[in-house]
Amino acid sequence: MKLYRAQDHHYGNPGRFQLVRCSSCGLASIDPLPSEEELSSYYPPSYYAHSSFDVPSRSRQLLNKLLLSDITTKDPQFPKPGRMLDVGCGTGIFLYQMQQKGWKVQGVEPDPAAVEIGRQHGIEMFCGTLEQADFPAASFDYVRLNHSFEHIRDPIPVLCEIRRILRPDGKLFIAVPDFASTTARWFGEYWWFLGLPVHVFQYSSKTLPALLNRYGFEVERIHHNSHFGPLLGSLQILLNRRRDGIRSTGLLTDFGGFRVLGNWAATIIDLIGTGHALEVTAKPRPI
Numbered sequence: 001m002k003l004y005r006a007q008d009h010h011y012g013n014p015g016r017f018q019l020v021r022c023s024s025c026g027l028a029s030i031d032p033l034p035s036e037e038e039l040s041s042y043y044p045p046s047y048y049a050h051s052s053f054d055v056p057s058r059s060r061q062l063l064n065k066l067l068l069s070d071i072t073t074k075d076p077q078f079p080k081p082g083r084m085l086d087v088g089c090g091t092g093i094f095l096y097q098m099q100q101k102g103w104k105v106q107g108v109e110p111d112p113a114a115v116e117i118g119r120q121h122g123i124e125m126f127c128g129t130l131e132q133a134d135f136p137a138a139s140f141d142y143v144r145l146n147h148s149f150e151h152i153r154d155p156i157p158v159l160c161e162i163r164r165i166l167r168p169d170g171k172l173f174i175a176v177p178d179f180a181s182t183t184a185r186w187f188g189e190y191w192w193f194l195g196l197p198v199h200v201f202q203y204s205s206k207t208l209p210a211l212l213n214r215y216g217f218e219v220e221r222i223h224h225n226s227h228f229g230p231l232l233g234s235l236q237i238l239l240n241r242r243r244d245g246i247r248s249t250g251l252l253t254d255f256g257g258f259r260v261l262g263n264w265a266a267t268i269i270d271l272i273g274t275g276h277a278l279e280v281t282a283k284p285r286p287i
Helices: 036-041 058-066 093-100 112-120 155-165 182-190 207-214 229-239 256-271
Strands: 002-007 016-021 028-030 083-087 104-109 125-127 140-146 166-177 217-224 277-284
Touching: 002 182, 083 093, 083 155, 093 104, 104 112, 112 125, 140 155, 155 166, 155 207, 166 207, 182 229, 207 217, 207 277, 217 256, 229 256
Parallel strands: 083 104, 083 140, 104 125, 140 166
Antiparallel strands: 002 016, 016 028, 166 277, 217 277
16 A cells, blocks of 8 residues: 655655555555665765764763653663673664673674774674674574664564574564654654655554564563654654755754753653654563
């Protein structure tokens, strides 16, 4: 089922990209799927996750909590540090923080510039795909994909590989935009989190758990953890829709006061169960 043809509002890639929904499983994706080479070419050199190593200070973390504007991920808890893998880890900021807590960390990232930055900060990172890394079976206590799963062109082999390398009592954490969210329905092709063409698939609180269940996982927790972007950013894109190039920046997204208000609004949307950022924790299902 064809949904709409949308432009790239974030990075200025030319043309429009067709979004379709599978009539049997409900999963939405770009059609046709880009090749790996095409997908790689869509990312600009300045792509945020590939070019910065900005570890938030304690004072900034405290200020965000005081302002009720803490948008950090709600990762699963573990009784003690173990061995973790972050897939699509960017420059490895989260791995660096976990390493400080005693975890043995590794990352997988396809962008060479991001990998180099991470390695300069002492993070062990593999440049390539998860399948190419070929980690030993049952070698990780925790595997994490934070807003990287929707970028993956073929998610099924990735889930099968994660199932193989996770220990039987390990945890999998996936955070993605929720295509069934309130803001996705409100803004349609102008939704900030749509992210075409770098977001190849659009998941929801129904389609992602169904996919995990089909490929060997048991979902333990589903919750929303949203922030200002999909609300303020979508409004900004709508205001800038007649502008050429990048449409996702402007006063609504750049002004700190608006961001705080947007985070408060996002928290309310989360509380009523229609938030725009989905976080799912799962464990391997016994074979």
